[in-house]
Amino acid sequence: MLQTFKKATDEALAEIAEEKKVRRTDELFLLFSMGSQFDHLIKQKLDALGVFCLVADPASVTAQDVRLIKPIGIILSGGPASAYENPPFDGAIFDLNIPVLGICLGYQVWAHHIGVPVTASDKREFGTHIFHKTPSSPLSPLIPLLLDGLPDSFKVLESHGDKISADPKLDIFGTTDNAPAAAGNYKHLWGVQFHPEVTETEYGTKIYENFCFGICGAKDRFPASEVAHKKISELKKKIGNKKVLLALSGGSDSSTVAYLLKEACSAPNLLGNKKQPINRHATSQLLGIYIKGIDRPDDEANVLKYFGSENWIKVKVVDATNEFLSALKGKISMRDKRLAMRGVYKQVLEEEAKNFDADFIAQGTLYTDISETGGGYESGAKKAQIKIHHNVNLNFGLPEIEPLNDCVKDTGRNIGRSLGVPEELLVRQPFPGPGLVVRIEGEVTAEKLNTARKVDGIYIEEMRKWGLYDSIWQAGAVVTSSTTTCTKGDDAAQGHVIALWAVWSVNGFTARAAELPYNFLKHVSQRITNEIREVGGVVYRISDKPPVTIEWG
Numbered sequence: 001m002l003q004t005f006k007k008a009t010d011e012a013l014a015e016i017a018e019e020k021k022v023r024r025t026d027e028l029f030l031l032f033s034m035g036s037q038f039d040h041l042i043k044q045k046l047d048a049l050g051v052f053c054l055v056a057d058p059a060s061v062t063a064q065d066v067r068l069i070k071p072i073g074i075i076l077s078g079g080p081a082s083a084y085e086n087p088p089f090d091g092a093i094f095d096l097n098i099p100v101l102g103i104c105l106g107y108q109v110w111a112h113h114i115g116v117p118v119t120a121s122d123k124r125e126f127g128t129h130i131f132h133k134t135p136s137s138p139l140s141p142l143i144p145l146l147l148d149g150l151p152d153s154f155k156v157l158e159s160h161g162d163k164i165s166a167d168p169k170l171d172i173f174g175t176t177d178n179a180p181a182a183a184g185n186y187k188h189l190w191g192v193q194f195h196p197e198v199t200e201t202e203y204g205t206k207i208y209e210n211f212c213f214g215i216c217g218a219k220d221r222f223p224a225s226e227v228a229h230k231k232i233s234e235l236k237k238k239i240g241n242k243k244v245l246l247a248l249s250g251g252s253d254s255s256t257v258a259y260l261l262k263e264a265c266s267a268p269n270l271l272g273n274k275k276q277p278i279n280r281h282a283t284s285q286l287l288g289i290y291i292k293g294i295d296r297p298d299d300e301a302n303v304l305k306y307f308g309s310e311n312w313i314k315v316k317v318v319d320a321t322n323e324f325l326s327a328l329k330g331k332i333s334m335r336d337k338r339l340a341m342r343g344v345y346k347q348v349l350e351e352e353a354k355n356f357d358a359d360f361i362a363q364g365t366l367y368t369d370i371s372e373t374g375g376g377y378e379s380g381a382k383k384a385q386i387k388i389h390h391n392v393n394l395n396f397g398l399p400e401i402e403p404l405n406d407c408v409k410d411t412g413r414n415i416g417r418s419l420g421v422p423e424e425l426l427v428r429q430p431f432p433g434p435g436l437v438v439r440i441e442g443e444v445t446a447e448k449l450n451t452a453r454k455v456d457g458i459y460i461e462e463m464r465k466w467g468l469y470d471s472i473w474q475a476g477a478v479v480t481s482s483t484t485t486c487t488k489g490d491d492a493a494q495g496h497v498i499a500l501w502a503v504w505s506v507n508g509f510t511a512r513a514a515e516l517p518y519n520f521l522k523h524v525s526q527r528i529t530n531e532i533r534e535v536g537g538v539v540y541r542i543s544d545k546p547p548v549t550i551e552w553g
Contacts (some may be wrong), residue, residue: 029073032126036077059088074100075331077105102192157195163180363400363401439452441478451498
């Protein structure tokens with residue numbers, strides 16, 4: 001599927017048409033990612049609303065491109081630039097009479113375009129402030145739509161050093177202490193000087209909902225409940241009273257499939273295999289297999305927390321550490337390591353399926369997984385293989401169940417929401433299918449794997465403690481092949497160099513290195529080097545994507 005819209009090429013138009021079909025809509029929104037650390041949160045908000053939102057590149061998309069794809073609404077995010085520095089964006093897009101919502105910088109960019117002064121503010125606003133609605137002008141009766149259903153005052157998060165001046169061209173309908181035009185409108189252009197996408201802003205979801213469905217007139221929401229009901233009905237007919245083994249990682253995709261199977265499987269408890277029962281009252285019809293060995297420290301705990309005591313699924317943890325290490329021995333290239341991991345993954349599931357006497361093997365495979373592996377076009381046209389996914393084309397000896405293989409990431413998440421999947425499982429930071437294998441340079445050994453797991457545990461734990469986790473698209477730590485001389489106590493030794501990284505992104509296609517606080521990085525470094533004997537030093541990656549990829553390998 002198209003990750004970022006850059007040009008209205010024939011290929012891009014075909015992919016957009018294909019995704020509209022998958023999503024069951026003709027409506028499209030464009031999100032121009034202007035570089036804010038919160039861009040991915042805007043995408044999450046829109047995904048949760050059920051609208052089709054395509055991320056657009058402001059440096060390459062022109063007004064003509066926009067005309068060709070015919071969006072019903074446009075959103076410009078915030079960013080670190082100033083409007084008067086003319087950040088990359090085709091201002092002619094504002095003249096297309098398509099409703100626009102500008103967030104922070106996005107608001108400043110269209111205000112600057114129409115001639116409203118945007119200047120550096122003597123009193124900058126960072127953090128939480130109180131937003132006050134002001135009476136709308138008789139000239140703009142639609143203004144209340146953006147803030148419809150909101151109280152006269154509420155908390156908002158602001159992060160800007162520039163301000164938009166009060167100007168006769170603007171219809172101002174909200175202020176904060178140091179922002180005289182904290183919310184404004186000009187014809188079809190709308191803007192707010194705060195960030196509705198963050199949790200610190202009250203009623204943020206309602207603001208995006210008002211823009212999409214009130215101002216832009218969207219009618220379609222991805223019918224998650226309807227689709228879920230249909231999938232459950234199909235699964236019931238297919239499964240009946242037969243047994244299903246589910247590859248359960250605790251991520252959004254496999255968790256959503258688990259909840260679909262929960263509704264589809266209703267056979268009584270006839271459990272015959274007593275091996276490693278987590279909950280002895282769980283139904284014998286559905287077995288979730290969690291494969292341990294190349295996972296993060298908290299993944300297993302998460303699976304047990306949310307599924308281990310449920311009476312509708314049996315959870316079994318299979319420790320395949322030795323099998324992974326044996327298969328990975330001598331493997332250096334990332335492709336070889338991915339293939340080795342994939343072989344163990346398949347072997348474990350098939351062995352456990354045999355032990356359980358399963359009739360089906362279920363996975364959380366997405367349409368995008370199939371597409372990136374080189375398949376997916378209904379026409380049969382060849383697709384390039386972007387990467388080898390661990391869960392595609394495995395050719396199991398049993399029939400496969402893949403209820404989400406016609407879904408993209410956010411439509412799958414919305415199905416999960418409609419079924420009551422805990423939100424924490426739906427919005428966790430992405431983690432690669434090959435696990436820690438891609439976060440270890442060179443050959444994967446037991447010592448390196450243990451080090452990688454400990455480092456990741458400290459890094460993510462501290463990220464949550466410092467309140468940084470939700471603002472980061474993805475973060476990780478790599479055990480590099482470099483070593484450094486270090487002193488611990490009175491002895492000199494050699495230790496691994498650990499490379500920490502974190503990125504801000506919308507969909508992972510492009511990314512900026514997250515500017516984490518120095519004190520945070522210093523604290524994490526001290527914990528890692530103090531607590532993990534094998535580590536000699538810690539560095540932080542500051543390169544963006546492109547040129548680097550998000551994961552190390």
